[in-house]
Amino acid sequence: MIDAPKTRELSLSKPTPFNGEQFKSEKFLQECILYMGINKDTYDTEPKRIAFIRKKGTRSFGNNNLEFINEFQKAFKPEEEDINTLDKLKMLQQKNLTAEQLITKFKLLVGEAGMSNDSDTANKLLIEMFKTVLNPALVQKIIMSKKKPTKIEE
Structure with a gap:
């Protein structure tokens, strides 16, 4: 069996870890979406995208990408x-x-x-x-x- 070549993540500055401050929530989400968009080959599934955002400091929201983003925005909306x-x-x-x-x-x-x-x-x-x-x-x-x-x- 031949392994597919691993996709390398572009080393750009990663989103600032989220600390729960409401006024920073939208910026955090935009940074994550931008970063994952640039590295779309690495973050090519919903579970990978959600795991990336959670790793940056958020609690568990939703089961799919859209649900996750909606619940995150609702929770931190000023x-x-x-x-x-x-x-x-x-x-x-x-x-x-x-x-x-x-x-x-x-x-x-x-x-x-x-x-x-x-x-x-x-x-x-x-x-x-x-x-x-x-x-x-x-x-x-x-x-x-x-x-x-x-x-x-x-």
């Missing part, structure tokens, strides 16, 4: 980020956006803010928030319609 997203949500206006564009933008901001629609109360709140971003003519149509939405998806 608290003020949710507040900034809520401010963006409050400032959102339909203006020249189509209804579809507005819905997409609204849902993205709701998700970024960590809000959920898993209860009747949450749905009512999200519907009321959504009405504030719509053009007044559309709000009037919703108010005058026979079937009022009870879930944000409606």
Whole structure:
């Protein structure tokens, strides 16, 4: 049996070990992704990429690369980020956006803010928030319609 030649890792400066500081989490993740991208032949599987990031000082997150990155970002996201997203949500206006564009933008901001629609109360709140971003003519149509939405998806 012939062994394949071993891929040599390019010796660039490795990411700074992560010490758990929230404000350094995004930079750490970017450094890891860049380093592994340059050494893509070495870090060619999800387990190898996750092992590399864990070796640099993180605890266990997720089972695959995307899940790992999402859970890592969620765990170390600065608290003020949710507040900034809520401010963006409050400032959102339909203006020249189509209804579809507005819905997409609204849902993205709701998700970024960590809000959920898993209860009747949450749905009512999200519907009321959504009405504030719509053009007044559309709000009037919703108010005058026979079937009022009870879930944000409606």
